[in-house]
Amino acid sequence: MMQAVRLLATRDVQLVTCPVPEPGPGDVLVRVLAVGICGTDRHLHLGEFPSRPPVTLGHEFSGIVEATGSGVDLPLGTLVTCDPNIACGTCEPCRRGRVNLCLNNRPVGVGRDGGFATFSCFPASQAHVLPGSTDPCHAALAEPLSCCIHATDRADIRPGDRAVILGGGVIGLLCLQLAVQAGAEVMMVTRSDSKRALARTFGAAVTAQSAADAHAIWPEGATAVLECAGVAETVIAAPGLACRGGRVVIVGVMPQGRLTTVDPFDLLFREVDVLTAFLNPFTQARATRMIAEGSLSLDPLVSRRIPLTAAAAVISTPAPAAEIRAMVLPAGA
Ligand SMILES: [Zn+2]
Ligand SMILES: [Zn+2]
The missing domain is CATH 3.40.50.720 (NAD(P)-binding Rossmann-like Domain)
Structure with missing residues (x-):
């Protein structure tokens, strides 16, 4: 079993115990190292942004590959960051190359279970690899950077x-x-x-x-x-x-x-x-590369690091005025 912060209904975010997901064909299971609390998480909590509760929140995260499903050749122990937006590739906007406007996007941490959890399972095609020496909190900023x-x-x-x-x-x-x-x-x-x-x-x-x-x-x-x-x-x-x-x-x-x-x-x-400018069409790889190269100043953007047990309370209250990003570290500091 593992712990996860789930949106159960509008204005109801809770830390719950649930089974560790099983990676299916093409999936990767990561042990989450860092996951950012975004304004979108607060909008989701308040019902101001479309979602499908019950769902585990967290769409800005990094972690270590713990297990893979069939057809995935990511080595165990690889540091990856997740591109939460999954384009179907076949709907009308996708066929025009406008993948961020996909009619069937069910983003990780919004429309399907995300990263405020001990483990997160998502399609390996959404994983972007970083050098193991990268700060996991920096890696977790790949999604906002890609936007x-x-x-x-x-x-x-x-x-x-x-x-x-x-x-x-x-x-x-x-x-x-x-x-x-x-x-x-x-x-x-x-x-x-x-x-x-x-x-x-x-x-x-x-x-x-x-x-x-x-x-x-x-x-x-x-x-x-x-x-x-x-x-x-x-x-x-x-x-x-x-x-x-x-x-x-x-x-x-x-x-x-x-x-x-x-x-x-x-x-x-x-x-x-x-x-x-909506989401991150074809930009997550560029974001990941910039983070791996260390070409941006990211440390000052991480205002505080908190355990998973504190995440639900932080998501359900407004961010302090001076705060930039609160990072949740499910695996500990
Ligand atoms: Zn976000
Ligand atoms: Zn589509």
Whole structure:
């Protein structure tokens, strides 16, 4: 038997004892080493994001291969990270190559059992291998990083561009590092003093406390504006921070059904593109490689490390303001 943190129903997340899953053909069973608590887990707990309870949460995790099903040649003991999004390959969006829009995606930790557990079983095709020397907490950041790589791809950030990042959570701080590496001059906008300070250590050229301050600093606007906060205030402000012909990429997740306002006249007369970046199509391998190479600063993103027994309580309460990522270590520190 093993322990798992399961969403039993909306607003009901519990640590339960359950059987260790058996890897079927093509599956890998991993002993989970690190699994991040994401805003999505809190949205799932509150019923603000579609899911299929009862389900074991946890879609950002790394672990050691413990067992494999038939047809899998991953050596036991290999460190892997899981790409939780499983494209069917046959639905209409998949056939157009838009695998992140798969009609049949049942993501690991959302639509099927995930990583807040002693062991997790998923298709081996979703496993990405890392050197054994990699910090498992860094490896567990591969999924959010892969989403940020997709976002910066969509933003088409080029050397010499100006980019504004709205929101200083893990997504904003990873997008910031990617934009800096792409050669952009980057502004981080967040109310948090500590996150602005961290953003400067990651290479932010300027920081601002609010969208109004950001507009005062760069009145002509930025080529790319990445909305990484997932709140109405910054979604509404984002187009106004883009330059003429600039683009906005919505990365943050707002609750389903929550509406905001746009000014179509302004979008039209300044031809501002409003795009979105959903999940991680074909970007998990790039994320995994960047983590293996150590080309990003990831330690400062891990705010605290907690045991599996504490995870349910943390998921069911709002994140402390200064927290970036809480990591659950099911196998102990
Ligand atoms: Zn996540
Ligand atoms: Zn599909």
